[in-house]
Amino acid sequence: MSTADTPGHKGPPPGLHLYTRDGFVGKMCVAIRPHMIYEYSAVDGPHAPRRLNVGAIAATDRDDPWALPTPIASNREGVVVSVSARSAEMPYVFRNVECDEIHFIQAGEIEFITDFGVLQAGPGDFVALGRTITYRVRPLTPSTLRIVVETPEVLDLAPPAPFGMVNQGRDVKRPTLIDLPEEGAELWLKSFDGVTRYRVPRNPLACKAVIDGTPPAWKLNLRAIAPLAYPTSGGPPAQFCQSSTADIMFYTLSSRPPAGRPPQHHNADYDELIFYFEGPGAYGAMTDPGDMIWTPKGVTHWGPTEHVAEGYFAWLLETRGTMRLTDAALAAGSAMETGSFGLQVAFAPSPSA
Numbered sequence: 001m002s003t004a005d006t007p008g009h010k011g012p013p014p015g016l017h018l019y020t021r022d023g024f025v026g027k028m029c030v031a032i033r034p035h036m037i038y039e040y041s042a043v044d045g046p047h048a049p050r051r052l053n054v055g056a057i058a059a060t061d062r063d064d065p066w067a068l069p070t071p072i073a074s075n076r077e078g079v080v081v082s083v084s085a086r087s088a089e090m091p092y093v094f095r096n097v098e099c100d101e102i103h104f105i106q107a108g109e110i111e112f113i114t115d116f117g118v119l120q121a122g123p124g125d126f127v128a129l130g131r132t133i134t135y136r137v138r139p140l141t142p143s144t145l146r147i148v149v150e151t152p153e154v155l156d157l158a159p160p161a162p163f164g165m166v167n168q169g170r171d172v173k174r175p176t177l178i179d180l181p182e183e184g185a186e187l188w189l190k191s192f193d194g195v196t197r198y199r200v201p202r203n204p205l206a207c208k209a210v211i212d213g214t215p216p217a218w219k220l221n222l223r224a225i226a227p228l229a230y231p232t233s234g235g236p237p238a239q240f241c242q243s244s245t246a247d248i249m250f251y252t253l254s255s256r257p258p259a260g261r262p263p264q265h266h267n268a269d270y271d272e273l274i275f276y277f278e279g280p281g282a283y284g285a286m287t288d289p290g291d292m293i294w295t296p297k298g299v300t301h302w303g304p305t306e307h308v309a310e311g312y313f314a315w316l317l318e319t320r321g322t323m324r325l326t327d328a329a330l331a332a333g334s335a336m337e338t339g340s341f342g343l344q345v346a347f348a349p350s351p352s353a
């Protein structure tokens with residue numbers, strides 16, 4: 001579909017092309033081309049956009065309480081994105097000794113029992129767990145669906161201004177201490193080469209008090225993060241959380257006024273993974289909660305309008321390392337066009353065919 005064919009098109013003129021470095025915070029260059037350049041009619045190779053629904057992933061922990069979340073994407077810098085559909089309490093306690101983690105709750109209610117207290121999380125919550133936090137996940141509903149992002153770098157809240165986008169006093173929650181039994185546990189330590197299992201005689205999660213510092217765990221709901229908006233011609237979204245080296249950045253990509261469709265984009269340094277959380281409005285062709293798209297870096301994309309009257313909630317994960325989807329994600333997904341993030345249905349034979 002060309003720009004001129006798009007009903008109610010507002011925003012940048014047809015053919016506008018934005019090239020950016022460092023996500024949306026580095027140098028940029030804008031050009032106007034005589035035609036749209038995002039379309040493609042054939043592709044052959046690993047660096048090709050895909051879409052899927054995270055609920056369609058064959059998550060092994062759905063029926064096996066001993067299983068870990070199922071990886072759906074990873075890169076050479078150690079970032080891993082996984083999906084969990086856990087329905088039973090973890091029969092072990094867990095410690096990721098090499099990565100910070102952020103869990104996004106797509107569906108269900110989950111209790112995270114950590115060694116600094118308990119966080120109860122529900123749909124739309126991001127739960128951050130610093131490296132080497134010990135925790136146990138306990139579903140509070142019969143089914144759950146969760147996206148887990150892990151990175152070797154330190155993750156922290158990083159909105160571009162201290163107030164407004166995130167009300168940290170009101171909306172960022174820290175763990176609450178509860179009484180826990182002293183009984184021992186099986187303790188799993190996850191490192192780059194797998195899981196090492198310990199048997200410990202006393203409960204490592206039991207805690208009498210936090211007497212100094214801040215627990216390296218927090219919770220924040222996507223609905224409480226205000227998208228950054230610009231009053232006239234629009235501008236990029238803003239990240240609310242990132243790693244210390246900016247190897248990954250988390251953005252709200254929820255609907256926002258007032259500009260229309262973004263320009264066509266070349267993101268020179270980051271892959272883009274977008275997760276559609278909920279409507280009622282659609283975000284382009286993304287309409288089902290749990291829809292996820294991956295646009296690898298350097299692939300021309302346009303993107304739907306973000307100014308949707310009914311509203312929707314979505315988030316964007318940018319990764320500096322080039323991602324590759326796992327077999328589990330490839331099996332659950334399909335090729336994608338990068339205009340409205342719909343299914344790519346009109347493939348010609350591949351270039352080498």
Ligand SMILES: [Fe+2]
Pocket residue numbers: 265267272301
């Ligand atoms: Fe983009």
